[in-house]
Amino acid sequence: MGFLDIRNATKAYGNVEVLHRVDIAVEEGEFLVLVGPSGCGKSTLLNMIAGLETVTSGDIAIQGRVINNVHPSKRNIAMVFQSYALYPNMTVAQNITFGLEMHGVPKAERARALEDVAQLLQIDHLLDRKPGQLSGGQRQRVAMGRALVRDPDVFLFDEPLSNLDAKLRVDMRTEIKKLHQKLGRTIVYVTHDQIEAMTLSTRIAVMYGGHVQQLGTPKDIYDAPENVFVATFMGSPAMNVMPAKVRVADGVPHAALADAEGQEVLLRFSQPHLAAWDGRDILLGIRPEAITDPDGADRNSSNIEPLRNRIGVTEPAGADTFVTMTLGGKDAIGRMRADAQVAAGEMFDFAINMEKAIAFDPQTEARIKP
Amino acid sequence: MSVATQDTAVRTGRVTRTFIYVFLLLFALFYLMPLFVMLANSLKPLSEITEGNMMALPKVWTLEPWAKAWSSAQIGVEPTGLRPYFLNSILMVVPAVAISTVLGALNGYVLTKWRFRGDSILFGLLLFSCFIPFQIVLIPMAMVLGKLGLAGSIPGLVLVHVVYGIGFTTLYFRNYYAAFPTELVRAAMIDGAGFFQIFWRIMLPVSGPIAVVSVIWQFTNIWNDFLFGASFGGQSQPMTVALNNLVQSSTGVKEYNVHFAGAILAALPTLLVYIVAGRYFVRGLMAGSVKG
Ligand SMILES: Nc1ncnc2c1ncn2[C@@H]1O[C@H](COP(=O)(O)OP(=O)(O)OP(=O)(O)O)[C@@H](O)[C@H]1O
Ligand SMILES: [Mg+2]
Numbered sequence: 001m002g003f004l005d006i007r008n009a010t011k012a013y014g015n016v017e018v019l020h021r022v023d024i025a026v027e028e029g030e031f032l033v034l035v036g037p038s039g040c041g042k043s044t045l046l047n048m049i050a051g052l053e054t055v056t057s058g059d060i061a062i063q064g065r066v067i068n069n070v071h072p073s074k075r076n077i078a079m080v081f082q083s084y085a086l087y088p089n090m091t092v093a094q095n096i097t098f099g100l101e102m103h104g105v106p107k108a109e110r111a112r113a114l115e116d117v118a119q120l121l122q123i124d125h126l127l128d129r130k131p132g133q134l135s136g137g138q139r140q141r142v143a144m145g146r147a148l149v150r151d152p153d154v155f156l157f158d159e160p161l162s163n164l165d166a167k168l169r170v171d172m173r174t175e176i177k178k179l180h181q182k183l184g185r186t187i188v189y190v191t192h193d194q195i196e197a198m199t200l201s202t203r204i205a206v207m208y209g210g211h212v213q214q215l216g217t218p219k220d221i222y223d224a225p226e227n228v229f230v231a232t233f234m235g236s237p238a239m240n241v242m243p244a245k246v247r248v249a250d251g252v253p254h255a256a257l258a259d260a261e262g263q264e265v266l267l268r269f270s271q272p273h274l275a276a277w278d279g280r281d282i283l284l285g286i287r288p289e290a291i292t293d294p295d296g297a298d299r300n301s302s303n304i305e306p307l308r309n310r311i312g313v314t315e316p317a318g319a320d321t322f323v324t325m326t327l328g329g330k331d332a333i334g335r336m337r338a339d340a341q342v343a344a345g346e347m348f349d350f351a352i353n354m355e356k357a358i359a360f361d362p363q364t365e366a367r368i369k370p
Numbered sequence: 371m372s373v374a375t376q377d378t379a380v381r382t383g384r385v386t387r388t389f390i391y392v393f394l395l396l397f398a399l400f401y402l403m404p405l406f407v408m409l410a411n412s413l414k415p416l417s418e419i420t421e422g423n424m425m426a427l428p429k430v431w432t433l434e435p436w437a438k439a440w441s442s443a444q445i446g447v448e449p450t451g452l453r454p455y456f457l458n459s460i461l462m463v464v465p466a467v468a469i470s471t472v473l474g475a476l477n478g479y480v481l482t483k484w485r486f487r488g489d490s491i492l493f494g495l496l497l498f499s500c501f502i503p504f505q506i507v508l509i510p511m512a513m514v515l516g517k518l519g520l521a522g523s524i525p526g527l528v529l530v531h532v533v534y535g536i537g538f539t540t541l542y543f544r545n546y547y548a549a550f551p552t553e554l555v556r557a558a559m560i561d562g563a564g565f566f567q568i569f570w571r572i573m574l575p576v577s578g579p580i581a582v583v584s585v586i587w588q589f590t591n592i593w594n595d596f597l598f599g600a601s602f603g604g605q606s607q608p609m610t611v612a613l614n615n616l617v618q619s620s621t622g623v624k625e626y627n628v629h630f631a632g633a634i635l636a637a638l639p640t641l642l643v644y645i646v647a648g649r650y651f652v653r654g655l656m657a658g659s660v661k662g
Contacts, residue, residue, distance in 0.1 A: 050556075050560060051560075052556050052559070052560075071559075072556075072559050072560045073559065073560060073561065073562035073563075077560070078560065079556075079557070079560050081553045081556070081557060082553075083551055083553050085551065085553040085554045085556070085557040087554060087557075087558070087571075087572055088554075088576055089572075089575035089576055098558075098561050098563075098571075099560070099561035099562055102561050102562035102563050102567065103562050146557075146561075
């Protein structure tokens with residue numbers, strides 16, 4: 001049993017089920033990120049935890065207390081909304097203390113709490129302003145202040161950074177992470193930005209079509225995705241997924257696929273259990289950073305396979321140069337060091353880190369496990 | 371090339387502008403003409419009017435007609451002037467406007483932020499009430515007022531106008547609140563505010579523009595209403611009915627100057643409301659319609 005338990009929670013609007021049997025146990029102090037494409041049900045799940053949406057079936061419990069029918073204000077949660085939802089007619093100070101006032105906290109205590117939070121978020125100088133007189137980043141801070149001041153069991157964030165410009169978003173991301181490390185509170189955070197998910201979370205739930213596709217640490221999700229959706233959703237550029245065949249040679253399974261010229265190439269797998277798939281079709285998943293120039297290959301890898309292939313397009317991106325090529329009949333992207341000698345249209349000797357390669361069942365799109 | 375086009379653009383602008391202003395001025399004069407006639411004639415003795423020149427300014431200026439219209443003119447059988455009826459109208463219009471506006475705001479709040487099964491149908495029915503002609507409800511309304519013991523009284527008139535106004539006020543507030551972010555209400559719920567606290571502390575403070583629209587609309591309609599006043603006024607008839615009685619009286623000479631003064635007196639409160647709040651009227655109307 002976790003600190004916050006979501007047990008078999010379903011949500012249906014009329015006959016349409018938009019969340020299917022979601023099961024997540026969040027430990028105290030965890031930073032859980034719900035990530036997924038638009039419309040996958042992230043906000044719905046968060047609103048169910050907040051009590052803003054009813055739970056159709058299943059349970060949601062905080063510290064063992066089932067809260068399905070508890071009013072939002074009595075769940076001891078606080079929420080930061082995407083639009084910040086600051087009360088336009090109140091000053092920053094009133095915005096932050098409104099919740100305390102409604103909960104009957106005495107005035108002196110409210111003032112003290114306000115001071116603490118204002119200091120923590122460095123908004124002391126803004127307390128007398130109205131939300132309309134604040135910048136986007138300042139509004140964001142006030143919205144967080146309103147959540148922090150309540151000192152809740154669980155913080156809920158619904159895409160809190162999506163209205164900020166790119167630079168500010170990165171700054172606030174760091175700040176939220178710092179806050180979490182400092183306060184050690186339990187957080188459930190919704191985003192559709194996979195970088196936010198990777199950097200902030202202690203665990204990620206990747207959602208799609210109302211299902212939790214995979215729940216795990218950022219490393220789990222990245223290195224051992226359960227299926228093609230998770231593999232391609234997390235990571236930028238996305239993982240290359242191409243059709244291939246398993247071929248066992250000298251007792252070792254290889255991936256057989258066509259290069260740009262249509263010639264078959266063999267890449268040795270590190271996973272012996274794939275021998276059972278001898279002769280069958282698979283989907284081969286290789287992340288861009290596992291396709292490199294030979295000097296850029298991971299030195300710790302036990303299985304670097306050479307691949308001579310024609311370069312399609314090169315895209316210098318400062319620190320790296322991305323190279324596209326045709327592999328297995330699909331476009332694949334590789335990540336070279338910036339000074340790798342690559343030119344469009346020429347043959348090049350790539351190094352493929354097959355230790356990180358993943359094979360998926362083409363029927364179910366699930367990762368093939370031992 | 372670009373200089374030339376800019377030049378013509380400016381010149382065209384100036385010509386068009388002059389044209390528009392002249393045009394608007396003419397229209398303004400045209401519309402102000404009746405007011406001018408009323409004002410001018412209410413300030414001259416009756417003899418000057420009967421001599422025949424309605425358009426002329428008074429030769430002798432007098433406030434006599436105003437005083438007469440206000441306090442001593444024959445209304446029906448009593449020589450009371452319009453004063454008591456003016457008071458009736460005030461006693462009717464203030465509570466009727468206040469109650470219908472508050473109820474409209476509450477309805478709009480519920481219909482947008484506390485949605486329930488069948489709320490659109492309910493709203494549709496409320497809207498429907500805006501299209502029912504007054505005449506149709508006269509007899510049923512009379513029966514209801516009789517049953518309630520409110521027939522011929524000011525509270526009766528207030529009730530009639532509130533019932534009739536709710537459709538409009540609800541429409542205004544619903545459209546206005548539809549554009550109001552629901553996340554604010556949700557945030558307030560999490561903060562622990564209840565139904566009325568959210569209404570009072572979060573919604574009402576930002577409802578100024580639409581409240582002005584609702585007040586102006588209701589005030590003008592209720593103040594200017596004649597049919598309900600004549601039908602259900604009984605002993606407490608409003609200003610409009612009294613004005614009619616003054617102007618239509620078939621006995622004695624027709625004192626046109628007094629009639630003009632009385633008519634202006636009857637129109638003054640609505641005029642005042644427009645002058646004070648008119649600026650917000652357009653603003654609020656736009657806010658509600660565009661965003662809603
Ligand atoms: N009131 C409703 N009635 C019917 N379906 C709804 C309702 N609210 C949401 N949905 C559906 O539920 C699904 C999940 O919606 P939700 O808002 O949780 O998505 P999300 O993952 O938060 O997406 P986004 O990233 O765009 O915010 C969507 O397919 C949506 O169409
Ligand atoms: Mg959402």
